Amino acid sequence: MTYRLGVIGGGRMGSALVAGLLAEKIYTPAEIIISHPRPERRQFWADTYGVGVSGDNPTAAAASQVVLVAVKPQQFAQVGLDLQGSNPGAVYISVLAGTTLATLETAVPGRPWVRAMPNTPVQVRSGMTALAWGGQVSEPQQQWAVQLFKAVGQVVCVPETYLNGVTALAGSGPGYVALLVEALIDGGVLVGLPRALATQLALQTILGTAQLLQQQSLSPAELKAQVMSPGGTTSAGLLCLERQGVRGALMQAVQSAYQRAQTLG
Numbered sequence: 001m002t003y004r005l006g007v008i009g010g011g012r013m014g015s016a017l018v019a020g021l022l023a024e025k026i027y028t029p030a031e032i033i034i035s036h037p038r039p040e041r042r043q044f045w046a047d048t049y050g051v052g053v054s055g056d057n058p059t060a061a062a063a064s065q066v067v068l069v070a071v072k073p074q075q076f077a078q079v080g081l082d083l084q085g086s087n088p089g090a091v092y093i094s095v096l097a098g099t100t101l102a103t104l105e106t107a108v109p110g111r112p113w114v115r116a117m118p119n120t121p122v123q124v125r126s127g128m129t130a131l132a133w134g135g136q137v138s139e140p141q142q143q144w145a146v147q148l149f150k151a152v153g154q155v156v157c158v159p160e161t162y163l164n165g166v167t168a169l170a171g172s173g174p175g176y177v178a179l180l181v182e183a184l185i186d187g188g189v190l191v192g193l194p195r196a197l198a199t200q201l202a203l204q205t206i207l208g209t210a211q212l213l214q215q216q217s218l219s220p221a222e223l224k225a226q227v228m229s230p231g232g233t234t235s236a237g238l239l240c241l242e243r244q245g246v247r248g249a250l251m252q253a254v255q256s257a258y259q260r261a262q263t264l265g
């Protein structure tokens with residue numbers, strides 16, 4: 001059987017993408033094969049998504065038109081060896097943080113490599129993915145890759161030099177936002193709200209604010225000014241955030257993540 005999509009490494013990012021692509025019916029379970037070294041993880045994939053599974057990377061790659069590599073950067077040396085000589089007709093997509101196209105093309109030469117940086121909201125089709133092209137990727141393959149990731153969120157095509165910055169902001173971003181949500185919920189509980197109510201308020205406030213900024217093309221400064229009544233509650237809260245250095249902390253978080261991505265490469 002020929003599988004259309006082969007996923008090498010069925011961890012968190014591999015799961016998020018497969019879940020999103022299945023939900024959007026881009027693939028059926030029968031058109032996907034996941035390669036994973038651990039039998040219990042293969043069983044999870046078969047039970048949860050009904051996809052094909054393999055414990056052998058070359059077998060999965062040989063059966064696929066698209067090979068999506070979703071192992072950790074530190075695990076790629078072995079996977080690169082596994083993929084050498086496999087399926088020259090396939091398109092290869094890496095989601096590895098930091099790992100450059102030059103590294104990918106050296107490890108598995110003569111293949112069209114796409115370097116992608118998605119984030120986990122692809123699972124609910126609200127992802128943000130940036131794509132950069134290796135030297136052997138044709139124009140139709142580029143268009144196809146854009147369509148694939150567009151099915152699970154927004155897509156931008158960028159020069160490869162931007163990808164570590166994209167990783168630091170959007171790839172890691174769900175982690176930062178989750179921390180903000182958690183802190184807002186705890187703040188609500190601190191002032192006496194039930195946790196379930198605080199959770200609903202925090203989530204919808206973050207979602208609604210992002211939608212407002214996006215749909216009305218407001219700058220963050222404009223939105224902030226609209227919320228800040230003179231002598232009111234928002235200015236009191238914002239003064240606290242500025243005194244605690246939250247703005248600088250977030251900027252440094254992106255910078256630290258960027259520097260880490262550089263070292264992974």
Ligand SMILES: NC(=O)C1=CN([C@@H]2O[C@H](COP(=O)(O)OP(=O)(O)OC[C@H]3O[C@@H](n4cnc5c(N)ncnc54)[C@H](OP(=O)(O)O)[C@@H]3O)[C@@H](O)[C@H]2O)C=CC1
Pocket residue numbers: 008009010011012013014035036037038041057070071072073075078079095096097117118119120171172
């Ligand atoms: N998580 C995220 O939000 C994002 C992650 N990424 C990138 O995606 C990649 C995967 O990250 P993530 O899913 O979080 O990590 P995970 O550790 O959850 O997933 C990697 C998976 O690959 C498996 N694996 C290890 N060695 C091999 C091998 N030789 N062959 C096949 N599979 C193997 C691991 O198995 P085992 O569990 O046994 O180690 C694990 O299940 C990384 O390169 C990361 O930079 C990119 C964007 C966002």
Ligand SMILES: O=C(O)[C@@H]1CCC=N1
Pocket residue numbers: 097167171172
């Ligand atoms: O933390 C990481 O390294 C990966 C890359 C982006 C999000 N998770």
